[in-house]
Amino acid sequence: MTVAAQEQGSSGFSLGRVSPQLVSWLVFGVFAIACILLREEMKWLVTYPKEWFLKLPIGGEWVLLEKALEGLMDWITLTFKPVFRFISMVLTYPMRWLEGLLHWLPWPATFALVTILAYRAKDLRLALFCLAGLSYMLIVGYWDESMSTLALVGMSVPLSLTIGLVMGLLAFQYRWARRIVEPTLDVMQTVPTFAYLVPILILFGVGPVVGMVASAIYASPPMVRNVMLGLRRVSDDVIESGEMSGCNRFQLLFQVRIPAATPTIMVGVNQTIMAALSMVIIAAIIGGFADIGWEVLSTMRKAQTGQSLLAGIVIVVMAMMMDRISRGFTERTGDIPLRTGGNFLQRHPLLWAAVAATGIGIVLSHLVPFFKDYPDALVFYPAEPLNDAVSWFTREFFFATDAVKTWTLYYFMLPMKAGLENIARPQSWGFSMTQTTAAIYWAVVLGLGAGLVRLFGWRAGVVVGLLGVLYFFGSTGTPWPAFVAAVTLIAYQVGGWRTALFAFLGMAFMLSTGAWPRAMLSFYLTATSVLFCFAIGGALGIWAAQSDRASAVLRPINDTMQTMPLFVFLIPVIMVFLVGDFSALLAIMMYAIVPAIRYTEYGLRNVDPVAVEAARMMGCTERQVLWRVKLPLAIPEIMLGLNQVIMFALAMLVIAALVGTKGLGQWVYDSLTNARFGQGFIAGGSMALMAMIADRIIQAWAAQKKRDLGVD
Amino acid sequence: MAQTQERETKLTCRNVWKVYGSDAGSFFPGGNGAVDDPDALVERIRESGNIGAACDVSFDVHEGEIFIIMGLSGSGKSTIVRCLSRLVEPTAGEVILDGENLLKVSKEKLIDIRRHKMGMVFQNFGLLPHLSVLENVAFPLQVQGIDRAARVKRAMEMIDLVGLSGRETSYPRQLSGGQQQRVGIARSLAVEPELWFLDEPFSALDPLIRRQMQDEFLRLQKMLHKTIVFITHDFLEALRLADRIAIMKDGRVVQIGTPAEVVMKPANAYVEEFTQDVPRVKVITARDIMSQAGKPLEGAQTVAPGTTLEQLMPRFGEGLDAVAVADESGTVVGHVTPQAVLTALATAHEEGSTL
Secondary structure, three states: OOOHHHHHHHHHHOEEEEEEHHHHHHHHHHHHHHHHOOOOOOOHHHOOOOOHOEEEEEOOOEEEEHHHHHHHHHHHHHHHHHHHHHHHHHHHHHHHHHHHHHOOOOOOHHHHHHHHHHHHHHHHHHHHHHHHHHHHHHHHHOOHHHHHHHHHHHHHHHHHHHHHHHHHHHHHHHHHHHHHHHHHHHHHHHOHHHHHHHHHHHHHHHHHHHHHHHHHHHHHHHHHHHHHHHHOOOOOOHHHHHHOOOOOOHHHHHHHHHHHOHHHHHHHHHHHHHHHHHHHHHHHHHOOOOOHHHHHHHHHOOOOOOHHHHHHHHHHHHHHHHHHHHHHHHOOOOOOOOOOOOOHHHHOHHHHHHHHHHHHHHHHHHHHHHHHHHOHOOOOOOOOHHHHHHHHHHHHHHHHHHHHHHHHHHHHHHHHOOHHHHOOHHHHHHOOOHHHHHHHHHHHHHHHHHHHHHHOOOHHHHHHHHHHHHHHHHHOOOOOHHHHHHHHHHHHHHHHHHHHHHHHHHHHHHOOOOOOOHHHHHHHHHHHHHHHHHHHHHHHHHHHOOOHHHHHHHHHHHHHHHOHHHHHHHHHHHHOOOOOHHHHHHHHHHHHHHHHHHHHHHHHOOOHHHHHHHHHHOOHHHHHHHHHHHHHHHHHHHHHHHHHHHHHHHHHHHHHHHOOEEEEEHHHHHHOOOOOHHHHHHHHEEEHHHHHHHHHHHHHHHEEEHHHHOOO | HHHHHHEEEEEEEEEEEEEEOOOHHHHHHOOOOOOOOHHHHHHHHOOOOOOOEEEEEEEEEEEEOOEEEEEEEOOOHHHHHHHOOOOOOEEEEEEEEEOOEHHOOOOHHHHHHHHHHHEEEEOOOOOOOOOHHHHHHHHHHHOOOOOOOOHHHHHHHHHHHHOOOOOOOOOOHHHOHHHHHHHHHHHHHHOOOEEEEEOOOOOOOOOOHHHHHHHHHHHHHHOOOEEEEEEEEOOOHHHOOOOOOEEEEEEEEEEEOOHHHHHHHOOOOHHHHOOOOHHHHHHHHHHHHOOOOOOOOOOOOEEEOOOOOOOHHHHHHHHOOOEEEEEEOEEEEEEOOHHHHHHHOOOOHHHHOOO
């Protein structure tokens, strides 16, 4: 019916020449209406029938893909189990050793080492910050847990860096390696974090090694990318000067290329460390290791908000420390004068200070018990007061928070999920869905569509039509043939038949493996979050682009948000809003809003200044400059921001499964807790496919826009 | 010219071609660059969609000479200097250094030649950002495996030579452009190369610094007597520094000659364009316009062959009819009259016959 609206809206104008694109949308409109009208008679239009699921002929039998994958994994496990258990054992030893060392090391020694490292990396301020952060861990009583987490990170980071360096070098040197590595990286980027854990868990068995291996794999892509990028970016002059100095291949690589690429590679190191920490925290979900992630998770499950907040702060502090120290080393300009004179001790005073401090710390810990183990009596653990404060807050502001939650849920989330036709009730909407109200709804959609067509052309009408259908029937109630057709059509018109084919096959995979209903739930939550992120983040981005002060305020916040392990975002949200879709929405938004802000600001600030000057000279007001010149020109950049928002939202969606959402994220999580590879593969694969379809469509769209604007 | 012809040929570039494109090699069966009709081949390459970056380039560089390849961007000058060191692999032709065809030697041998016989200075300096000045200069020695003490000693000498003493521990980013290029020069000289390539070494510098660096370069060459291939897009720089100039356009050599030859007798309209604004009095020397015939003039003043017209003219102002030109040994090799000077300045074209 909406499509009818849009159809009439557009055909109401006498278009001199009807574009083939418009015709295809009109045809689609007829198809969609047919689907909607026939959905009562033909149930399969809404629910994809089980009989049509993909089956593989294995051993003379037709087996569902999920079961086939399960069988494959069983076979691999059975066949290679000794190998993986052996690797697991080999990795466990250094892991346990490092953990033991960090626990044995008296805290004053650790304090001194980290502080000196921070000072070496940057300055006294960072050193003091680290001192404060460590003190927090100690005083709150999370020292042992923190050290366990540190041990996991400390083991997985070198592994990641080695994998990353080797892969990056290979991909840089050999075309065949690049052909394998680049698409692999693209896929890895979109596979949800939990999905990594499933096969590793099955192969390696429960234990800290799973977290370590998972984060080693998860954290290597940024290293690979930056190694490749850095090596590629070394200027020709430098390479040629190396060649003319008579370097052989080996010397050219290790004495010229790699050192010259070091700044970029160090950026990779920083990103890898942060990713490893994030994954280590997530891997706590498997359990079996008393680290800080486990502490957050278990307290969160018991709804001990105060406790989980205190533990969550440890993660935040740890992330900030790791980020700033590693970034300090990256950004250090190297203006330290080359000390050629003096003996070894004079040349490396900090090294000796570190050794001395460790020694003193160890000696002290034997003399004074206080320095050995921080006494329990001095632990300050304000969980109860925090709980009280939180419940006071929620009680006191219940009406405000509840109003926001209810409003968003009833007017936005629920219709997008289940459809207005199913959720309109007199107590929430003031009416129930009857023939009359439905007619009024469609009349409104039709009017709105017609108005927008007049203002912005037929494409606006198509958008209104699609949103109208989605809102009325909900993402779960929309017939899948119409949905698939719409996405495929968009993909075709934006990116050509390859993109369309990819989108179609991706959706076919979700349908034929039974992931579709869950995918639609994920789609609804992602789409809603992305829209909210974009509205709010776009506004903030515009503000930051117009005002330097706003930019200065937002930037450090964005930077910090970006480095946080995803887990952390859940804590404040469930404290106030408890579990549910709304909390998931907020958690996703907190994380995914960052690129919306950043890319909008970046796009606006990087608009060709000549165009802006020209506009000013023509007498545009600031508002006109923004709306008529800057925003249109910044659209390609903003599109890329949208792309990132979607990727971030999908990444967070899986984590949000922990606060009780339904959909693919929850399915992945479920497969993890039950160690079901087939289900994990299908759910994780579906999420990756969703991300990749969105990515390809938006990238193609941005590229098209760029071409149109001539700003390539 | 007489002066250069006496010298031995150090480096020969013979019918060198560099063609970019998928089927570049197919134009040169057997890698032979000496084709019968180069013009026709250039045309064929262009029509087939390949790009001829350097086409049928031939020249000799003599021992101890400053040979300058001058051309605008896209003329193929940077390509050709890279062909000489095989930083770029030529498609066809021969590059002969000390009687040996460089294009035929193995990779190992090439690396050996680069390590001991060649030095190169780059337009954007090409310094290694992670190494100090001292380490940069010592780098070519380090890759050869020379021990630390020896290479530091040698590098220090080079740093001193280019006037950067005291900045050994600085990093490239802490230096100005001129200083960075001094490091580049010191590094290229560290291995005591016989053949010195300079690829637009001063183009990235401010005009004032460029002038200083040119003087510095001439001072160094006076001491070192290297065989030099110098690339520039600046015609005046070429005139100022060169013993001989090769002018390139669209990948081909248009003219080769001394500065005076190029200025007084441009090969075509393209070269002539460059010569328009050149102050001839600074380029043309006594050697270029002297008459070799005739009896020795009694009691005439003598000047060196390299005396420019600018320096000659005040002497005629004193009322002299002619001056004798004497070489280093004092032998008179010719004489110059005021008429010859005026003719050279008035119509450089027709004056060509006196060369």
